[in-house]
Amino acid sequence: MKETKTAIVTGGYGEIGKAIAKGLGESGYKVVLIGRDKNKLQKASEEIIQTTRNEDINYFAVDLSRKKEIEGLAKAWNEQLDVLVNNAATTPNKREETPEGIEKQFATNVLGYFWMIKYLHPFMENRDDARIVNVASYWAGGLDLNDIESQNTIYDNDDVYRKCKQANRMLSAAFAESLLEKNIAVTACHPGDVRSKLSNSLGHGGWELPGQGAETPLWCATAPELKGVTGKYFENRSEVKCRFADDKKATEKLYAICDKY
Numbered sequence: 001m002k003e004t005k006t007a008i009v010t011g012g013y014g015e016i017g018k019a020i021a022k023g024l025g026e027s028g029y030k031v032v033l034i035g036r037d038k039n040k041l042q043k044a045s046e047e048i049i050q051t052t053r054n055e056d057i058n059y060f061a062v063d064l065s066r067k068k069e070i071e072g073l074a075k076a077w078n079e080q081l082d083v084l085v086n087n088a089a090t091t092p093n094k095r096e097e098t099p100e101g102i103e104k105q106f107a108t109n110v111l112g113y114f115w116m117i118k119y120l121h122p123f124m125e126n127r128d129d130a131r132i133v134n135v136a137s138y139w140a141g142g143l144d145l146n147d148i149e150s151q152n153t154i155y156d157n158d159d160v161y162r163k164c165k166q167a168n169r170m171l172s173a174a175f176a177e178s179l180l181e182k183n184i185a186v187t188a189c190h191p192g193d194v195r196s197k198l199s200n201s202l203g204h205g206g207w208e209l210p211g212q213g214a215e216t217p218l219w220c221a222t223a224p225e226l227k228g229v230t231g232k233y234f235e236n237r238s239e240v241k242c243r244f245a246d247d248k249k250a251t252e253k254l255y256a257i258c259d260k261y
């Protein structure tokens with residue numbers, strides 16, 4: 001009998017995250033949704049069970065902007081992991097900080113991805129086809145490695161968001177390299193342009209359905225032709241050259257900065 005694969009999707013009750021989780025559920029994965037609101041997690045998992053007829057949909061409440069909560073998830077995790085989709089993101093209109101004093105977008109959108117990989121990847125070692133998919137964006141740029149929490153600029157949620165999405169793409173390349181010998185593939189992608197809480201707060205809106213927005217992340221997570229493919233960035237199911245990921249010195253520096261938090 002074929003072994004059931006397990007997948008984590010962060011931001012699992014958001015527009016794109018829920019569609020990714022549904023797609024994985026339809027493909028027979030055991031899925032664990034991660035989010036910070038227990039009621040929304042429960043509602044989303046019930047909806048996914050109902051639409052996919054897959055009973056193996058679970059959830060875990062974690063505030064991804066907080067390292068100790070991700071460490072708590074890793075401590076409680078007691079099974080293998082085949083797919084990790086880092087997808088959760090936030091874009092507060094005004095500058096906010098976590099209780100630890102870290103700028104909220106950097107903490108959630110960058111360190112949240114970083115810590116999830118750092119603390120969960122040991123469960124992905126020695127699997128046949130382990131994949132980490134970082135949901136990034138083509139809307140990316142402006143990152144200043146000497147001002148990682150944007151303290152020297154006036155806060156603008158869209159500017160800070162673009163920096164975070166650049167960081168997602170850079171860290172994907174850095175992790176792809178460091179996890180190569182553990183046989184864990186790491187890719188980054190742009191999903192679709194979907195109307196969501198996040199896109200509305202940036203004034204972007206969106207014209208694609210959540211299911212369409214989930215197509216490329218799902219493809220990165222499951223397509224047989226991508227087995228073993230690592231360190232690449234994708235848009236519309238096609239590889240796109242990533243200038244951010246190509247700057248090895250910068251990706252290593254960003255990795256080192258994040259690792260100090």
Ligand SMILES: NC(=O)c1ccc[n+]([C@@H]2O[C@H](COP(=O)([O-])OP(=O)(O)OC[C@H]3O[C@@H](n4cnc5c(N)ncnc54)[C@H](OP(=O)(O)O)[C@@H]3O)[C@@H](O)[C@H]2O)c1
Nearest residue numbers: 011014015016063064065087088089137193194196197198
């Ligand atoms: N929508 C687009 O057009 C578009 C385009 C390019 C890239 N993306 C990327 O796609 C991903 C998903 O975005 P979306 O459009 O689906 O947005 P969304 O519907 O607003 O979903 C974002 C999810 O992240 C969760 N989240 C935020 N902060 C969190 C925290 N501290 N801990 C745990 N969960 C947290 C949110 O939960 P709460 O509701 O509790 O905050 C929500 O479930 C993001 O990485 C985004 O950058 C989206």
